[in-house]
Amino acid sequence: MNIITSNIRKEVLSYLHLSTTQPLLLSGDASFILKELPDQSIDMAMTSPPYWQKRQYSNGGIGLEPDYTDYIQNLCHIIQELYRILKPTGSFWLNIGDSYHHKRLLGIPWRIVFEMTDKQGWILRNSVIWHKIKGSPDNSPDKLRNIHEAVFHFVKQPNGYYYNIDAIRTKPREAKVVNGAIVSATGVSGVRYKRQIELATDLTEQEKSNAINALNTMLMKVKKGEVSDFRMIIRGRQRTTHSDAENLSGRAKELKEKGFYFLCYHPNGTKPSDVWEIIPEDTQNRKEHYAAYPADLCKIPILATCPPNGTVIDPFCGTGTTLVVAQSFHRKSIGIDISQDYLQQSIERLDTNYEGQQYVLFDKYVRERVECDYE
Numbered sequence: 001m002n003i004i005t006s007n008i009r010k011e012v013l014s015y016l017h018l019s020t021t022q023p024l025l026l027s028g029d030a031s032f033i034l035k036e037l038p039d040q041s042i043d044m045a046m047t048s049p050p051y052w053q054k055r056q057y058s059n060g061g062i063g064l065e066p067d068y069t070d071y072i073q074n075l076c077h078i079i080q081e082l083y084r085i086l087k088p089t090g091s092f093w094l095n096i097g098d099s100y101h102h103k104r105l106l107g108i109p110w111r112i113v114f115e116m117t118d119k120q121g122w123i124l125r126n127s128v129i130w131h132k133i134k135g136s137p138d139n140s141p142d143k144l145r146n147i148h149e150a151v152f153h154f155v156k157q158p159n160g161y162y163y164n165i166d167a168i169r170t171k172p173r174e175a176k177v178v179n180g181a182i183v184s185a186t187g188v189s190g191v192r193y194k195r196q197i198e199l200a201t202d203l204t205e206q207e208k209s210n211a212i213n214a215l216n217t218m219l220m221k222v223k224k225g226e227v228s229d230f231r232m233i234i235r236g237r238q239r240t241t242h243s244d245a246e247n248l249s250g251r252a253k254e255l256k257e258k259g260f261y262f263l264c265y266h267p268n269g270t271k272p273s274d275v276w277e278i279i280p281e282d283t284q285n286r287k288e289h290y291a292a293y294p295a296d297l298c299k300i301p302i303l304a305t306c307p308p309n310g311t312v313i314d315p316f317c318g319t320g321t322t323l324v325v326a327q328s329f330h331r332k333s334i335g336i337d338i339s340q341d342y343l344q345q346s347i348e349r350l351d352t353n354y355e356g357q358q359y360v361l362f363d364k365y366v367r368e369r370v371e372c373d374y375e
Ligand SMILES: C[S@@+](CC[C@H](N)C(=O)[O-])C[C@H]1O[C@@H](n2cnc3c(N)ncnc32)[C@H](O)[C@@H]1O
Pocket: 028, 029, 030, 031, 047, 048, 049, 050, 051, 057, 058, 059, 060, 061, 062, 291, 292, 293, 294, 315, 316, 317, 318, 319, 320, 321, 322, 336, 337, 338, 339, 342
């Protein structure tokens, strides 16, 4: 392992030009190290900063401030640098949990969001609920168990940011042929709809004939794979999920004018929702570090918002989960952490069987930060 202690800007620039997916690890305080990175050079950032007053890490860093407002300021100072180094097409995914203080739930995640959107220019695109399924034990007799955290997706511009929705769709199950008839993956064969159309008292004969023709066309589309699945809404037969007011809903209008409409499933599959059920990382096997997030949390963000051959950065990389996932998807990645112990754990988790690999451990900024603290 090489330890390089000078000219980090040069090291990062040369790394960005390499075609390797070997991550670059930088040891030190993110608030100093990020300043060395060039403007608009990174495709995507994903991180989980230390939560306020939740944990003691092995080398200090943010999260230990006595007042949560100072914590928010320190974190936002680092996030401002992320804004600068991200490309205009870039994305930033922030996983952050809340904290209680004197029985008050502080709403820290949203305070950070408002600081970012109102003062730094970020655009919030999604607020994902990470449903952890298994929570930590909570014996307080006067409140509910906390079992979720937030994952926020931010961009720098409202349109034209990189987003590959097809990369994250769940693959549709295929239609099959049963007794000569096409049946969709969820069992829609059209037989039930045909019967409902024939028996519909709210449809004219002409509307019935149009509905049957449209249904046959839709079944052909399923057969050809142009639509993966569908539901048919027939006037007077199905409960509609929209308002019946025609000025509010195009579908209500369609139902009134034609007597039916279709809800089609995208042929490439369904896109994920903003509630993710992911069991927290099992920490039993890790040394000392108790705050690694699960690899599954990084998969959708990296696949959707980091282009192939792009670069992901995690300014609080800890044991390197973001980098492990980036590497597995053939993206480049840069990880920063104030603790060399955690970076060492990252190295142990990463695929290090590359020739000419180089980890840059840059400790100059840790020393500078310590000196600042004593001023
Ligand atoms: C919640 S952990 C990140 C865990 C990581 N996502 C993983 O899966 O292992 C937060 C990390 O931030 C680091 N940290 C705290 N303050 C820092 C700072 N100012 N600069 C860089 N790293 C810092 C801590 O050492 C810790 O490893």
